[in-house]
Amino acid sequence: MQCPRCLNTDQEYFYRGSRGWYCRRCIPFGRAMLEEEKEPVGLAAIQKGSGEYTLRYPLTEAQKTVSRQCARLIRDTDVLLHCVCGSGKTELVIESIAMMLKEGKKVCFAIPRRQVVLELQERLAGYFPNAKVIAVCGGHTDETDGDLIVATTHQLYRYYRTFDLLVLDEPDAFPFRGNPVLHGIAETCRKGHMICLTATPDSQLLKKVREKKMVSLTLNRRPHGQPLPVPVIRIVPGLFMVLPLLRWLQKHRSLPCMVFVPSVRLAECLGVFLSLFFDCIVCTGRTENRDALIAAFREQKAGVMVCTTVMERGMTVENVQVCVYKADSRIFDEAGLVQMAGRAGRVFAHPDGDVLFLCRRRSETAERCAAVLQEANACAV
Numbered sequence: 001m002q003c004p005r006c007l008n009t010d011q012e013y014f015y016r017g018s019r020g021w022y023c024r025r026c027i028p029f030g031r032a033m034l035e036e037e038k039e040p041v042g043l044a045a046i047q048k049g050s051g052e053y054t055l056r057y058p059l060t061e062a063q064k065t066v067s068r069q070c071a072r073l074i075r076d077t078d079v080l081l082h083c084v085c086g087s088g089k090t091e092l093v094i095e096s097i098a099m100m101l102k103e104g105k106k107v108c109f110a111i112p113r114r115q116v117v118l119e120l121q122e123r124l125a126g127y128f129p130n131a132k133v134i135a136v137c138g139g140h141t142d143e144t145d146g147d148l149i150v151a152t153t154h155q156l157y158r159y160y161r162t163f164d165l166l167v168l169d170e171p172d173a174f175p176f177r178g179n180p181v182l183h184g185i186a187e188t189c190r191k192g193h194m195i196c197l198t199a200t201p202d203s204q205l206l207k208k209v210r211e212k213k214m215v216s217l218t219l220n221r222r223p224h225g226q227p228l229p230v231p232v233i234r235i236v237p238g239l240f241m242v243l244p245l246l247r248w249l250q251k252h253r254s255l256p257c258m259v260f261v262p263s264v265r266l267a268e269c270l271g272v273f274l275s276l277f278f279d280c281i282v283c284t285g286r287t288e289n290r291d292a293l294i295a296a297f298r299e300q301k302a303g304v305m306v307c308t309t310v311m312e313r314g315m316t317v318e319n320v321q322v323c324v325y326k327a328d329s330r331i332f333d334e335a336g337l338v339q340m341a342g343r344a345g346r347v348f349a350h351p352d353g354d355v356l357f358l359c360r361r362r363s364e365t366a367e368r369c370a371a372v373l374q375e376a377n378a379c380a381v
């Protein structure tokens with residue numbers, strides 16, 4: 001027996017109810033009956049002209065090459081776009097999406113985190129002015145059909161064998177990463193191929209590439225052509241770590257600085273302390289008015305944001321400098337550190353940035369992160 005929705009085959013999850021067998025592994029999404037034949041979800045036809053698009057900026061030559069290769073490959077195979085942070089990976093799939101829409105095919109752009117969905121829907125609606133681009137996420141589920149659907153990975157259960165192309169952004173991010181139910185649903189919501197976009201592919205994706213179930217395309221250069229900022233690693237005894245942090249913040253006083261810490265408690269304590277010296281805000285998973293705080297931080301172009309890993313992805317702040325406090329903590333993995341360092345030097349006007357990792361002891365993870373970024377820079381030449 002196999003669940004038609006989450007592809008579970010573990011018999012322990014199957015129960016027999018009054019209507020027959022159903023799967024309890026994906027029960028939060030409603031009962032999936034095993035014996036009922038599931039029909040593909042019927043959605044409206046794609047409107048004429050939906051595939052026409054205009055980008056805000058022209059692609060660089062390197063981006064064009066990857067974008068074209070992707071559009072060519074996606075007809076026959078799944079594609080991994082392994083592109084460094086800040087390389088404009090959304091723009092790399094526009095050609096593939098346009099190609100599908102022109103052929104009247106349904107496309108979904110799926111993202112693990114809810115807060116990015118609305119932002120991306122707006123951006124894609126700007127690129128495809130004739131298409132109906134809709135957002136489907138918690139709080140936005142009244143309308144679930146459009147020409148191009150932007151959804152959280154949690155909402156994909158609404159669509160069965162529906163999409164001719166699924167673009168999966170950051171499959172290595174929480175909560176999609178390592179979640180077998182969400183992985184299963186991402187398989188069964190589509191009938192065509194999938195493009196995975198990430199700077200930090202996890203072992204599962206790399207295994208698919210090795211087994212030739214997926215083709216990997218890489219882009220190691222940001223549009224501005226400058227190398228990625230590589231972290232400086234400093235080892236300082238824990239008690240005194242705040243001193244180099246203060247000196248570093250003082251040095252960048254007129255610029256926005258992000259300080260990543262391993263726990264909410266530490267973020268709150270450090271936030272109170274740093275407020276004595278700097279204009280300081282704290283952003284963690286518990287912060288209620290996070291969106292407003294982030295907007296204000298972007299606006300003021302200086303000050304300190306103390307934050308946890310919730311802020312490691314998807315955030316662009318012009319000219320931001322990055323410090324990871326206790327970077328040797330087990331809370332931080334290599335992918336997370338690469339993403340945090342990847343906040344710096346993203347925009348054309350400020351293609352560089354200072355990245356500092358403060359560690360209590362030697363950390364292989366921090367060293368591997370620096371090595372990965374150096375290697376990407378070397379390959380970009």
Ligand SMILES: [Zn+2]
Pocket residue numbers: 003004005006007008023024025026027032
């Ligand atoms: Zn299931």
